[in-house]
Amino acid sequence: MTKMIIGGAQIGGIQKAETREEVVARMLALMEEAHDKGVEFLAYPEMTLTTFFPRFYVEDRSEFDHWFETEMPNAAVMPLFDKAKEYGMGFTFGYCELTPEGLHYNTSVIVSPEGEIVLTYRKTHLPGHAEYEPERSHQHLEKRYFLPGDTGFNVVRSQGVIMGMGICNDRRWPETWRVLGLQGVQLVSIGYNTPSQNNLMQAEGLEKRLYHHELSVCAGAYQNSTYAVSVAKCGDEDGNHMIGGSVIVDPDGFVIARAQGEGDELIVAEADFDKCAFGKSTVFNFAAHRRVEHYGLITAQ
């Protein structure tokens, strides 16, 4: 596989009251539009099935278990798996996972065109805090509701492409990209839910949020000579705003598709994975140029 039409399915706000079925219907509409445009691999955001509930505090965390999926696939998302299989389309989406052992993760999967889950990833870098912090205008309680992921950053060859995942905050950490890059990754999918307001009440403009999002994805893609698709759940959720700015980025770090709005919106671009090979064999030929004897601090602390 050298060429592929990639789609990014940006999802506008999901309100607390919205059901999984209503959300899946919105996702299916974007999948149908993607199919009409020849998309072969479609990326959805982080926590695609629910509102971004870590903005809310509950004392008893089990009260929020209804936001989690206990099996994957399940009845609510089966229409997505069935439709993608009918279209011969691979896809990736994020959801909240509650394991049989009772562990909570912020998870995403890559699904093959045959409808098989070929890679599962659990979010490594959890931003925010675990306890209610009254000084904050907005809570960001991912450390309360999720465990740090236990999968690490792995790749899978699906549809002839070496694919990997991160989730949201992971895109801000170069380690995410380099561990995937060292495995030869050609397409990284990193969905996100990024609040636009700064919850420590410092001046933090929307443009700064959007810049740091795009900077992180473009740098990660360029420095590891890989394509990236980074798609938002964004807009208004029960009065809380999250940034849009979904992008598809090429191995030179150029944005080749960008969402214009903050609602449900499909972005599409053609990837030519031969473009990954050039960077991996020249500027970012890791074997020829890296000097790991000087990198110990990165894993030591």
Ligand code: ING
């Ligand atoms: N959200 C945000 C993100 O990393 C954040 C948290 C916002 C961190 C702004 C730093 C600055 O995009 C999630 N869900 O990780």
